[in-house]
Amino acid sequence: MTAGRGPGDRSTNPDRARHIPVLLAEVLEGLQPQDGGVYVDGTFGAGGYTRAILEAANCNVLALDRDPSAILGGQPLVREFGDRLTLVESRFSELEDVVREQGVAPVDGVVLDIGVSSMQLDQAERGFSFQSDGPLDMRMASSGLSAADVVNDAEEEDLANIIFRLGEERRSRAIARAIVRVRAEAPIETTRVLAETVSKAVGGRRGDDQHPATKTFQALRIYVNDELGELARAMAAAERCLKPGGRLVVVTFHSLEDRIVKRFMQERAGKEEGVSRHLPERKIKLQLPSFEIVNRRPLTASKAELEVNPRARSARLRAATRTDQPAWPLDEKRLAVPSTDD
Structure with a gap:
């Protein structure tokens, strides 16, 4: 939930952006913390949103993070705010289970800040960034497949699909061929080797000065963590946990994320463009809106914020208010969550 949740690799001064919460004023405006309320910070990170929520009202926060290092780093904040803050190591997709286990359902607000945190980007040993050499890991949690496992074991066609669909990389097939060629000589185990392999495959830097490996690293990170x-x-x-009038606030950092959030909110708000044309009309009419959209267009960082925190340049915020209607069933295909299986 810090400034670095997003690509981050073009920041000219990473230390300056470190731990600065993105769109903080907009998040608080969207969430509207109230005394006595209970709020879920689904991506604790460095605790920037959590602290701001706790300072904005005499409320309680249940904060989640799948990264054990974030949980460890958040202990001073737990001590500072006492029983007003509960910090749990968990994926944010499991927030309903955590909320019920903690006995705080329904809640007044949920905030989700999607992507990789500045701490993860700035730690070479985590393998998220090509700015400094490190092991090719990219896992937000401490288990599961690493990026090295995918790069070295996946079939060429599967690699190309991952890079194209999750990185929106047009040269995905050339990159996949290059990876397979290099790994035949020796496993690709570091961020430097992968970045160099991709760079050679696409012919160096592009016109927008973006590093040629940016989209490949994004794709692998998204795939490894099922983001x-x-x-x-x-x-x-969150839809199932929020009380009527509760707020859902989501901050994204690239178009794939933002499109999914937009579709989710439009669909749940009963907007025509958010409803699948493949659903029978009868079923559409029976499913009443479970959300009302707060901001029709995504909010972005101001010029003043970008001067202090360049990592906020791609951030987009969308918010919606829960109605008293039943939650909708989840269909990831209807939300256009990309598949890399074919």
Whole structure:
């Protein structure tokens, strides 16, 4: 939930952006913390949103993070705010289970800040960034497949699909061929080797000065952590946990994420463009709106914020208010969550 949740690799001064919450004023305006309320911060990170919520009202926060290092780093904040803050190691897609286990359902607000945190980007040993060499890991949690596992074991066609669909990389097939060629000589185990392999495959830097490996690294990170599926399931979990009038606030950092959030909110608000044309009309009419959209257009960082925190340049905020109607069933295909299976 810090400034670095997003690509981050073009920041000229990463230390300056470190731990600065993105769109903080807009998040608080969207969430509207009230005395006595209970709020869920689904992506604790460095605790920037959590602290701001706790300072904005005499309320309680249940904060989640799948990264054990974030949980460890948040202990001073737990001590500072006492029983007003509960910090749990968990995926945000599991927030409904955590909320019920903690006995705080229904809640007054949920905020989700999607992507990788500045701490993860700035730690070479986590393997998220090509700015400094490190092991090719990219896992937000401490288990599951690493990026090295995917790069070295996936079939060429599967690699191309991952890079194209999750990185929106037009040269995905050339990159996949290059990866397979290099790994035949020796496993690709570091961020430097992968970045160099991709750079050579696409012919160096592009016209927009974006590093040629940016989209490939994004795709692998999203794939390893199932970020888009997690996002869809987290919003659906929030829908089931929020009380009528409760707010859902989501901050995204690239178009794949933002499109899923937009579709989710439009569909749940009963907007024509958000409803699948494949659903029978009878079923559409029976499903009443479970959300009302707060801001029709996504909010973005101001010029003043960008001067202090360049990592906020791609941030988009969307918010919606829960109605008293039943939650909708989740269909990831209807939300256009990309599949890499074919």
